[in-house]
Amino acid sequence: MANRVTLADVAALAGVHPGTVSRALSAKTENQVNAATVRKVRRAAKQLGYTPNAMARGLRTRLSMTVGVIVPDLTNPIFPPMVRGIDSYLLPRGYSALVVNTDGSDETERTVFESLLARQVDGFIVATGHTHHRLMAEAQERGVLVVMVNRDAHGVRYPAVTGDDSLGIKEIFAHLVALGHSRIVHLAGPAGFSTSEIREEAFRAACEQFSVTGRVLPTSAYSIDAGQAAMDILLDGPAEGFTAVVAGNDLLALGAYHSLRQHGMVCPDDMSVVGFNDMPFAGDFFPPMTTVRVSHFDMGAEAARLLLAQIEAPESTALAVRLPVSLVVRGSTAPAKR
Amino acid sequence: MANRVTLADVAALAGVHPGTVSRALSAKTENQVNAATVRKVRRAAKQLGYTPNAMARGLRTRLSMTVGVIVPDLTNPIFPPMVRGIDSYLLPRGYSALVVNTDGSDETERTVFESLLARQVDGFIVATGHTHHRLMAEAQERGVLVVMVNRDAHGVRYPAVTGDDSLGIKEIFAHLVALGHSRIVHLAGPAGFSTSEIREEAFRAACEQFSVTGRVLPTSAYSIDAGQAAMDILLDGPAEGFTAVVAGNDLLALGAYHSLRQHGMVCPDDMSVVGFNDMPFAGDFFPPMTTVRVSHFDMGAEAARLLLAQIEAPESTALAVRLPVSLVVRGSTAPAKR
DNA sequence: TACCGAATCGCAATCGATTGCGATAATTGA
């Protein structure tokens, strides 16, 4: 490949020592060299089209200016905005993100984790957290810098940035009971994730608080198919008078759509459905989905901010950030039929 | 961060020279060292939890085992599958992808391009091509390895992998005329992209071939808003008896949906709409979108394959790959009203 | 027994940038 201009080349052209060139070109050390020579070096560098070799620099400084981002699956629509949020904070600061998928497999997660470590990433942003996360525990023991995003993990002291899930569920309930719903089912996310636990817990609490009859249906994954399967179970059984479903996320809600359609029911006339996340295009589904908006872009940006803070001051306190949420009412919720 | 085990540590434990450890651990040079020592070294490496330092290796070998992927905007739903396709080929071969967005700006494209070069990427996969692409021309001159994906560029001899757009348009027409449509408008993608040019050209040819009356409406971008704006122009003007629109891509089609709704028209009863790409969730829109499927996953995988081929044999011929497409008929097309 | 080629493995240079240390030159202060 191209780019074969080294420090030494610039030094030769400028008639100075490579070390001086290095100092002249770095903002932090620029004051250690005469202003005139700085100009001379700058000119030589520009003339030759010099770009520093990141690997050589990284080898010496022990910093790759790279962070690893571990997501379950980039094709889940909540992640691209999150990745862009991460980039929005990282790139202006000279960092790059290496994004890898795990497809929910602990084994591939471990593999990619190690391979990112070998690439000397300066830290991780992981969106694959689950409640008892061995890898994260080990990482902490090894002194690896990590920020959890979207999901949290128990037992590790890593900073985490999440949405205010409890508040989101509460707002859903306020909306739903105002619409007259009194029997509500919850398509709970798969076990082992903090998001699932918190939302289900909030669901139960809200049932109590608003005195509605609740039922929770477990799902096997945060996916359309899993949502459909869980909803099928409800719809295939005896009607129990439920008029609304709050899904663990938008994908599950979409699965509920499918199941309803398959059972000849129409949303929201026969059944109101609420999602969670307000993923891209949620407003273009049929019907447009009522859901809870969380800014995954902000989530990513905030996670990146926390990680860089850790990198620059490793002993800084590991705080947790909870992002605001807001209910966005669209067409998948309607007054309960009497 | 963690991982402070070096070759020298392993060598010390195994009682051999670092060079020997290096050879023992690499598949290519393993045969240069005694089988017994290989075992001894392997054991020592495992015991210490040794992982090679990718930066040190890269510095010496001039290979970062990293490729740069340049996309306009990762939140455009066609790109995540493409990135996953790229990863699916790259990761098993020890490569990683650095994905960056340009937001359609030539300037930021240049910036990220340079910064990826500084990171010593071994090559690029670029999805931001346009017909007269200065940066790509320069890259070629500099000897940078590139594979174009989705879009092609004129005047550069880089391999490109695209969908068979012409065939896709032709299939759309076959479907539409079978439905009785004889006046069709084309929401053409923005000027300057090979996809726009090819699809528009194919549209005109198909009009000829199927003897339908066509009209092409230019758009300013491949976005929902641009699609809506273009469609507004048609719908705000005098009715001309058009009964179907073939959009340059799914986003434009979605914009057409919005415009139709705004004008009190319903798709497909009042107007059939066809998209292009079959992006994720296209079947969940309202109405479910009839569109042309292109496997962006395959597209990415194929691009990665071509790039690695170039890397390993830089003088190999730069062929172009055209991927098959297929029409998927859903709910946004219906027989033309008389 | 002497010699030869092959199999192993150590030595040291190298990739390109950073940085502590020290030398030299320029400047300040008395």
Added chain:
DNA sequence: TCAATTATCGCAATCGATTGCGATTCGGTA
């Protein structure tokens, strides 16, 4: 005018792995 700073900048080690070259060892052959 001279000593004491201070500003500049060169020197060389260093980061960790790879690899051409040469040295040593060993089995085999004449």
